[in-house]
Amino acid sequence: MAVDRLLPTEEARDLLDLVRDVADKELASRVDEHERNETYPEGLFRTLGAAGLLSLPQPEEYGGGGQPYEVYLQMLEELAQRWAAVAVAVSVHTLSCFPLLEFGTPEQRERWLPDMLGGDLVGGYSLSEPQAGSDAAALTCKATPAEGGYRISGSKAWITHGGRADFYTLFARTPTGVSCFHAPGAVDGLTFGRPEEKMGLHGVPTTAAHWDDAFLETDRLVGADGQGLRIAFAALDSGRLGIAACATGLAQAALDAAVNYAKERTAFGRKIILHQGLGFLLADMAAAVESARATYLDAARRRDAGVEYSRQASIAKLVATDAAMKVTTDAVQVFGGYGYTREFPVERFMREAKVMQIFEGTNQIQRLVIARHL
The missing domain is CATH 1.20.140.10 (Butyryl-CoA Dehydrogenase, subunit A, domain 3)
Known part of the structure; x- marks a missing residue:
């Protein structure tokens, strides 16, 4: 049944009506098949992106929807009512955009955010490691300074959309501490494990990532060196x-x-x-x-x-x-x-x-x- 919501504006009410229509048509009609067969919903995230649902709370100047967080979260809730795995992946995408939006330089934001928020790309968040889940400060994936950038070596774990995301917010240890990087979805030296055999949320993969001396340019460092945590x-x-x-x-x-x-x-x-x-x-x-x-x-x-x-x-x-x-x-x-x-x-x-x-x-x-x- 439809939830009786208190929303801040008429625009927000119209938006939630749109969300329900999209979710009923694109999520509710497909969830059983993909969750039962553990298959990925090809094209679904592009559909959500085309409807503006992958960038709802981000600033309009970078291509976002400019909506308050209270509206964005109620959009997520509507998606989760139909398909939890998809809603979680949308939440993780928003999480992956946060560091560049809040800590990136003006040049980094201009370069990457319009595409990240344009609806065609999906992001992943790469913080956890096999031995460092709750204790994020214990991560050991290394970012070693090299000419023109960093060499990344180590393993990451529990990445939603691992192997399918177009970019990753990556946390790795530099000589000054944990640092944050905006990493591409594919680069020489980056490979992914097979999807985890999970209890639920089968429609979107969760994988490990393995970095083997992969190179990231200096301008992919987000925030100050050592500011990652x-x-x-x-x-x-x-x-x-x-x-x-x-x-x-x-x-x-x-x-x-x-x-x-x-x-x-x-x-x-x-x-x-x-x-x-x-x-x-x-x-x-x-x-x-x-x-x-x-x-x-x-x-x-x-x-x-x-x-x-x-x-x-x-x-x-x-x-x-x-x-x-x-x-x-x-x-x-x-x-x-x-x-x-x-x-x-x-x-x-x-x-x-x-x-x-x-x-x-x-x-x-x-x-x-x-x-x-x-």
């Missing part, structure tokens, strides 16, 4: 809001499916939604979804107002992803034995929810961040 953590504040919105959309999809089923299924002579035990369960699910939405929107509005929002971003990510795990699990329970089969989508929702408690900072890391702000 600051850039990475600033980007993740925004990225965590994207994941919170995706989790909320996934939870909304599970709630909708559970309510619809409960209104149709009969037991003991009446619709099961009329049994108090199940009605209360559905009420708790609805409360969790609404609470998750309110939490991420509060953080987004702080970001739009230009005030500190790091703690609120971690709270939103924690609350929304925990809610998604609980709501999707309860949706399976509402369906009973049918919920455990692939005949209905709720088992997929439950599998997809789990990773949202893990990526872009585990929920244990979110609790650390929140505690340090108290």
Whole structure:
């Protein structure tokens, strides 16, 4: 069912109507096939880009949509209601654009951002390593200074759109510390592992990357040498809001499916939604979804107002992803034995929810961040 949203402008309401139409036509109609067969939706991201949905919150001067973050996140939520993997990939693309937008030089922005935001390119974010997930400061991928640039050597892990992205925001260790680079999608010395065999989000690949003395020009360094961790953590504040919105959309999809089923299924002579035990369960699910939405929107509005929002971003990510795990699990329970089969989508929702408690900072890391702000 359509979510009754409070949006800031009439333009935003029209935009969300467009998003729903595109998502119904392009995502909802294809999700089952690609998730079941673990195949990539060729051409889909170009379609989203042509509709302006890959650059919604970025400045118009570089080809973005110029929309507030609260509108962008509600767009992500609508996408996630139809296809979580695609929504996550759109969120990661936005995350990948953040460092150049916020820390790049005017020359770098003019050179690369129009294409990055033009709708034809998709970005990946390359921070994690096999031994450095939550502990990003432990990364060992090296960027060794060389004539005219850097030589990159090492392995990266858990890259959404790995091997398919057109560019990567790469973090590697220079002699002065961790640094950030705008890396092309293909360069001599860069190879990718086979896609991970994941529990969910099958439609978009997640891979490792292997850098073997690959060369990046000096002008691909984003920000100051050694500034990479600051850039990475600033980007993740925004990225965590994207994941919170995706989790909320996934939870909304599970709630909708559970309510619809409960209104149709009969037991003991009446619709099961009329049994108090199940009605209360559905009420708790609805409360969790609404609470998750309110939490991420509060953080987004702080970001739009230009005030500190790091703690609120971690709270939103924690609350929304925990809610998604609980709501999707309860949706399976509402369906009973049918919920455990692939005949209905709720088992997929439950599998997809789990990773949202893990990526872009585990929920244990979110609790650390929140505690340090108290």
